[in-house]
Amino acid sequence: MTESTMEPVRIGEPVRIGLLGCGRIGKLHAELISTRVAEVELTAVYDVYDPAAQGVAGDFGARVYGSASEVIAADDVDAVAICSSTDTHMDLLTEVAQAGKPAFVEKPLSLDLPEVDRALAEVESAGIQVQVGFNRRFDPAHRYVRDRVAAGDIGDVHLVRITSRDPAPPPIDYIKVSGGIFADMTIHDFDMARFVTDSEVTEVYATGAVRVDPAIGEAGDLDTAAITLTHANGAITQIDNSRQAAYGYDQRVEAFGSGGMVASHNPHTATASYMGDAGLQAPPLPHFFIERYIPSYLAEWETFASVVRGAPSPVTANDGRAPLVIGLAAWKSVRENRPVRTEEIVAEEIVTG
């Protein structure tokens, strides 16, 4: 651990965040940091596309820097949020580690496992705090599931079911560089499976199909998937995914064990109902990402503020690496049509969708 990480964060002041990457997710984080979470504030931004950085800086009163390195080095930056494109995450994390500052990193860490391992070695050596952007861990409903499992309320975990379906697929251009459904979308579910069971995944069986859009298949990807995970503690997790649910965000987690069952359900846009002669109607699920997950993002940033101040990170760098390995095993399983053990994934592997 370097000296610099030991410097006390200013007591009673918000943690000053430098933001790298002002695209869709970067802009969202900028707004939350600036206007919604008292414990953090946005002081510095950078984006390879300067107008994006200027826009965010103008909206939220931060200073634009000419390079990521300048943001990382800035005196008024206590911690760095890496929200740039996936292929830059590990280089930037390495640089933040070398600067001895805490880092928030968006998922997936990278599509290149050797690169991840090199960066994690730097993190380890620098002793910096890292929190990976698995925001769903902070969703109140999913967290209720995990907390009751952790409290022993369902006894030993036997089965976990995760449904994860988005309202619409991202643009094909995004899909092409995303690492495919397992690295881009199911990665949240792989993380959730580890989070809920508190147990590593040892084997992966994945199958899938192209049912939503043939262009997704032409890009070498799947849009519909069913995955079975075996955990070290004997639990079995089933995941199902679709890139397009006509009815909005559908993300549910259920854990079943020797003593009972606990499940998260989807919030509707309003807690109301109508009864007519055809039966009951209720308002739809959220179709907007932000509407669905704002509470989890707020809790994520509140937590990061405490991590910067010394609390243990609830989503470590290794928590970022493990789902990547599961994703690699899932692709191998699809290609070879067989269950694949995660230990078959060697450090040289790169996600190719």
Add this chain to the structure above:
Amino acid sequence: MTESTMEPVRIGEPVRIGLLGCGRIGKLHAELISTRVAEVELTAVYDVYDPAAQGVAGDFGARVYGSASEVIAADDVDAVAICSSTDTHMDLLTEVAQAGKPAFVEKPLSLDLPEVDRALAEVESAGIQVQVGFNRRFDPAHRYVRDRVAAGDIGDVHLVRITSRDPAPPPIDYIKVSGGIFADMTIHDFDMARFVTDSEVTEVYATGAVRVDPAIGEAGDLDTAAITLTHANGAITQIDNSRQAAYGYDQRVEAFGSGGMVASHNPHTATASYMGDAGLQAPPLPHFFIERYIPSYLAEWETFASVVRGAPSPVTANDGRAPLVIGLAAWKSVRENRPVRTEEIVAEEIVTG
């Protein structure tokens, strides 16, 4: 208590029921007694309209008698079910009491309070068991409400809410002789209020309207009503009624107290749901009386069998009388547009709708 009531019912054999009245509700009870409840069997039937009696007897293998008195006296009748028209209930109950046999009596006991009091005096003197047909007390959901209140789980009862809406009004000819909405329909809710709070009603404020069918108003009745009851223990009950809910049987009870709240909800025709882009849909509520309340009727008859064998009646003759008084107070409240104390209802009162 007469000798005859002390004769042991045949051990291990079903209780043999003589049925008086083979109309809609009589036929329903005949079927349940004969085919659904092992503890009772139908041996004798009578109806002023002989073909009705013949039909029931044919369907369920009972013997038709030429008069109610013959059914009451029959050797193979252990107990009598009085399901004839309301104006005959009290004369028949008197005769059953004089025969020393247990009686099941449909609601309302009568529309004529002095008549009720004379019959109840006979019941008292004969010491027979009486169970009044408030089947909703046996509904699993409403019973859950009462049981948790009785267990002290909500502490002292402060407020009770009862919603009672039927899918469609009965025929106008029936309405004309029914005693009006308070004696025919709300009477179940008056009973439920006493059942849940375990406390007598001291004051009644009722208001209502004709919103469903002007013919109901022309018959001197209401089809929409809102009633407020004050109980001896300080609880306040609000009831709302409609003769016509487009979406089926809507009967819910909610009790609120110092420690919490307990409520019954409507069962749907299937526990299923559909999600589309317009939101959630679920199957309708039952539109058929029998579909909604079969489990309560089955439990009602199982209970009556045990009452005949000596268990205390859970719905005594007095439990039949009390809601009638509340109904009389409700009509007085509507006519005089003021809260009416139940003690204002004197024994001479007759329901005139």
Add this chain to the structure above:
Amino acid sequence: MTESTMEPVRIGEPVRIGLLGCGRIGKLHAELISTRVAEVELTAVYDVYDPAAQGVAGDFGARVYGSASEVIAADDVDAVAICSSTDTHMDLLTEVAQAGKPAFVEKPLSLDLPEVDRALAEVESAGIQVQVGFNRRFDPAHRYVRDRVAAGDIGDVHLVRITSRDPAPPPIDYIKVSGGIFADMTIHDFDMARFVTDSEVTEVYATGAVRVDPAIGEAGDLDTAAITLTHANGAITQIDNSRQAAYGYDQRVEAFGSGGMVASHNPHTATASYMGDAGLQAPPLPHFFIERYIPSYLAEWETFASVVRGAPSPVTANDGRAPLVIGLAAWKSVRENRPVRTEEIVAEEIVTG
């Protein structure tokens, strides 16, 4: 309408709010205005207790003024939020009207009906926009109820049921000056009844009790109440209130009509459930006011910004007056134990709890 109200609000800029009153509700509004709603910003504050004003100003970057008049007159105040103690509302509203600026006024407008009428005459004469702080109109679930009623989805409205129970009573000192339960708490429900039915209230029957805390009774107030409202369009509304629900905020609205039923339900703190051998468990309802109603407050301020820019107010000064009259009728009904017509409430009336 005066000249000044016609001056265009600065296009594309947030509406600048001057806040009068920095107590509990004032502080909440200050935070929402400053940090959560982009369309408004806080520029000026005043409180009779200067440290309260200083605190809010410090937290949210506004300027403290030495008097309400200075805030109202300030150049950088486009509209005024009146969140001071109830007895000052009408004098301040009068002054804002005379300054020709739009006003947001907290509920209740006043406990003194003549005073309200004098102030409303000034509002009328000045032609200013007024929005009264009935935030529940902006709650997504209650709004769903009203919107489906307004769309004709339940046909003619026959019955409305409103449950409104708070987690805990306010301090006795507050209760003593609150105008009592009907002016302080039920006033939201009176407003909701008008909102959902779109029809004035013509008659009120109210009853109640002291069940939660004898000190509330000693202060001349009730803590438990049941109210029946008759509307001009024939609808009947039943309301029940308690100052103390052990399980959190319980606020539900249900409208029933010729074509169906629509209802709002309580949101839980998480959409999750647990199943064990004793049955199902789900997380509690919110116990914190803010947790329960934040979305409604946000929508309230977004709406006020558009009102300042010329949209019709969805909660006019008259919408603030009408529930006050219903509250006066409710107290009269309790005192005289009879239904009271709202036309019996004359302009001279003052709420005395």
Add this chain to the structure above:
Amino acid sequence: MTESTMEPVRIGEPVRIGLLGCGRIGKLHAELISTRVAEVELTAVYDVYDPAAQGVAGDFGARVYGSASEVIAADDVDAVAICSSTDTHMDLLTEVAQAGKPAFVEKPLSLDLPEVDRALAEVESAGIQVQVGFNRRFDPAHRYVRDRVAAGDIGDVHLVRITSRDPAPPPIDYIKVSGGIFADMTIHDFDMARFVTDSEVTEVYATGAVRVDPAIGEAGDLDTAAITLTHANGAITQIDNSRQAAYGYDQRVEAFGSGGMVASHNPHTATASYMGDAGLQAPPLPHFFIERYIPSYLAEWETFASVVRGAPSPVTANDGRAPLVIGLAAWKSVRENRPVRTEEIVAEEIVTG
């Protein structure tokens, strides 16, 4: 089709059923046939253990025969219900087919595929009607799922999820002869997958564990399982099973497609809830098989009566065979730890658990 099957069933009379096998499921069917479904009646019974047959005959008024053949041949038997031990099903079905009478056969048809094929050839040649006892197809909630899928309401089916967990495992002695979890328990889910998707299964991946009782493992069986099915139409079904859910019968089906989602939920023992400061509670799920599935059994027998009268069977002999093949593939998948195509299962295969 033989002459005898063309003989009209007695018009307007109940179908007379001869019952083979008076064990647990046979007794249940005897009671339902005799007392709950007007369209059928029980006239003849046989069991290898004569006292079992005598008991059922005594309870429900049927005649006991000395052999299955005598029941099959009896003049007052219109149709035969085969509810004996699994290893006798196909011989008896063959004999019923040769007698030209309709047959109801319990699941699983057999554990011996060649035997099934020989019997089905006889059925085909005789042209008799066969209905297999997959009662869950008649459950109102599961049927709602299938009906909305069949109506096109979710568009093309992409994913199906089936949860099937029983309250407690059967006795070990039963498990030893049951053909294992896939033939005994999951067979219902295999049937449901075909029923809901209306598409054959082409590939099976199964994994499982012994988590409930080591004795189940010692008997060569699993008590916890996760299965993935690929259908001919491209749909993917995930099934999870447990022999022991602490909270009762948990059987849910969910179908997801291009246009939406439809799901069946578990009925609770009462539609009621309690709210206290710890949150919501609701009554448990049924723990008794009969309580959970009575409505489906009633509908099953009503349907069989119409099948005997000539309606097409909704659960044909082939619908009985297909899940057996899937079960064989599931066992092969577990043994070989790979996905197995159903076409790999050749007619010689026998279930060995």
